[in-house]
Amino acid sequence: MEVRRSFDILTHQLANTPKADCLAAKIAGTWQKTSTQQVQDTANQVSLGLLSLGINKGDKVAIISMNRPEWMFADFGIAQLGATSVPMYPSITVEDYKYIFKDAGVKAVFVADKALYAKVKExxxxxxxxxxxxxxxxxxxxxxxSELLEIGKKGDPATLEPLKAAVQPQDLLTIIYTSGTTGNPKGVMLSHNNILSNCRNSQRFVPVTANDKALSFLPLCHIFERMVTYLYMINGVSIYYAESMEVIADNLREVKPEIFTTVPRLLEKVYDKIVAKGHTLEGAKKGLFFWALDLGLKYDNQKDHGFLYNTQLKLANKLIFNKWREALGGNLRCIVSGGGALQPRLARVFWAAGIRVMEGYGLTETSPVIAVGGFEPENNMIGTVGPIIDNTQVKIAADGEILTKSDSVMVGYYNQPELTAKEFDAEGWFHTGDIGEMVEGKFLKITDRKKEMFKTSGGKYIAPQVIEGKLKESPLVEQAMVVGADQKFPAALVIPNFDDLKGWCKRNGVDCDCSNEELVKKEKVVEMYEDLVKKYNQGFAQWEQVKKIALLPQLWTVETGEMTPTMKVKRKIITENNKSLIEGLYSRDERR
Structure with a gap:
């Protein structure tokens, strides 16, 4: 059958690839599996329970939870009524919850646990x-x-059929509130067809089968994981929910997935841990490790490096990289990365190690994928986000902005028709706000956020994300933000990776038995970071080079209000919080 509405996925899976482990979660130390039939039955109970409480087509129901089977039971149960789900990040503030509940007109809420329940009550x-x-x-x-399910069990699933039949592909499926970096969250309205067309158009780039397992840990309230979950289920992939980010390494070894999705920061942390472990080796083992790593960093899936390199790489895979694959479960075929720019060196190393990293690009407003690097080298160029997916148009505007048209582009912003109109031009092109270019006429490359670019006082444009990405290639840098709008030169706020910094201090005779506040003021530490920045400056034009830095002792987090839930820096807030520090960078003697 054709999957036209989100809940058709369950009927489709039951007819084609019914699973004993459609969804699985670890409860009390064991993986509890839920079959496709059980997912359908529970979704029906959710629908009937909500119906008996007066929830009807068009009503809004919030879901606030980390990933677990109940998230999907609720999602399908809401959709079958023609009601609209409003997924929300567990990490956002009470004020954000209050705003979204009111703006969306939420009538019912599903919430995970005691702590989140307290926030919702408030x-x-x-x-x-x-x-x-x-x-x-x-x-x-x-x-x-369970109380809702018991109410649902008293109803007759047959009464749902006319309600399901009344739901059309163009009907509203979900409103996803994007935090943005300024102002109140915006509610992105996505229809059934928006997300399902994205599944169809991404299908050929994502190599999954009914024999595969996926580990899921990116938040389901984010459109990336939501769409991929639908794509998994359409293809009969079994989905296992990770317990938490803290034990994800254990879950990978237990589940042995063929695929998972991630954000670049997690891959950076995996890579940094591997390299840190390499530094602890001694003698020939250490030499062999870094020989393999150097080979990996030279890898290019668009080139044949010749017989000698290929022979060495085979040996490196046998001696070193096989241990990387084992640490990720042993069966991993590919990783799909999204939500931010992936450092090319990470893609090179993982591809060299036989783990194909597929970097994608898109927005919540585009459901989300616009382009994705495929599993096959002909559809994957490292340093780009791959080819444009099927049935999707992209053009680059005169100022470099990426514009797009497709069935996946949102219905609009909820309650904000004027803002919706601003995002589309007269010809119907959606303006992404990202700057990019086409490479070799096939591959899309993202260069920066249009709104985040700034001019120096000399009139030169600075693309901060590119510079920040380069700085974060160092394992010694945890976070970085480039500043300098209307100033003579760019500067940067840098937050060290304190674990790696302390390791560096011990190797270089610097006392690190002190607070982070004291550590970032130590002369040798400051000099080391200044030298580091000078090294990374070499790849940039003179006017783009970071001339000064300030080391900060505390991470920017969602809780401090300095990061969005998708881990993007809130530039305006960070700038305001560090106003005097930034002013000091430009008032000091520039010859330093």
Whole structure:
């Protein structure tokens, strides 16, 4: 059957690839598996339960939880009624919850646990329109998810059929609120067809089969993981939910997945840990490790380096890289990376190690994929985000902005018709706000965010993300933000990776038995970071080079309000929080 609405995925999987482990989660130390039939039955119970509570077509229901099977039961159960899901990040503030509940007109909420329930109770205290709150975990004083299912069991699934039949592909499936870097969140309206067309058009680039398992850990409230989950299920892939980021290495070894999706920062951390382990080796083992690593860093999936290199790489795979694959479960065929720019060196090393990294690009507003590097080398050029997916148009505007048209482009912003109109031009092209170019006429390359580019006082444009990405290639740099709008030169706020910095201090005779505040002020530490920046400056034009840096002792986080839930820096807030420090960079003697 054709998958035209999100809940058709379950009927499709039951007919074609019914699974005993459609979804799985680790509970009390063992992986508990839910079959396709059980997912369908539970989704029906959610639908019937909500229906009995007065939730109907067009009503809004929020989901606030980390990834678990209940997330999907709720998602399909809401959709079958023609109601609209409003997924939200567990990490956002009570004020954000309050704003979204009110803006979307949420009537019911599914929430994971005790801590999140407390936030929801606070946010809904003055919002009587939020009539029902159910928790996935048992929380004292709260209505448990099982209560809703019991209500649903009393209903007849046959009564759902006319309601499901009334749902059209163009109907609203979900509203995803994007935090952005300024102002209130914007509600991106996506239809069933928006997301499912993205699944269809990405299909040939993502090599998955009904024999595969995927490990899921990126938040389901993010469109990237949501779309990929639908794509997995359409293809009969079994989905296992990681317990947490802290034990993801254990989960990879237990599940042995063929595929997972990730953000670049996680791959950077995996790589940094591998390199740190290499530094602990001694003698011939250490030499062999870094010989293999150097080979990997030279890898290019568009070139044949010749017999000698290929022979050496085979040996490196046998002696060194096979251990990398084992650490990732042993069966991993590919990793799909999205949500930010991937450092080319990471793609090179993982491809060399037999783990194909497929970098994709898109926005919540485009459901999300616009381009993705495929599994085959002819569709994957390292340093680009791959070819444009099927049935999707892209053109580069005169100022370099990427414009797109497709069935995956959003319905619009909820309650904001004027803002929606601003994002489309007279010819119907959606303006992404990203700057890019086509390489060899086939591969899309992203160079920066249009809104984040700035001019120096000399009139030169600076693309901060490119410079920041280069600085973060060093394992000694955890976070970086380039500043310098209307100033003579770019400068940077740099937050060290303190574990690696302390290792460097011990190797270089610098006392690091002190607070981070004291450590970033030590003369040798400052000099080392200044030298590091000078090294990375070499790849940039003179006016783009970072002339000064300030080392900061504390990470920017979602909790401090300096990062979005998708781990993008909130430049305006960070700039304001460090105003005097930044001013000091430009008031000091420039010859330093």
């Amino acid at each position: 946010a809904t205290a003055a919002l009587p329109e939020v009539q029902h709150v159910f928790t996935f975990d048992k929380v004292e004083g709260a209505r448990h998810f």
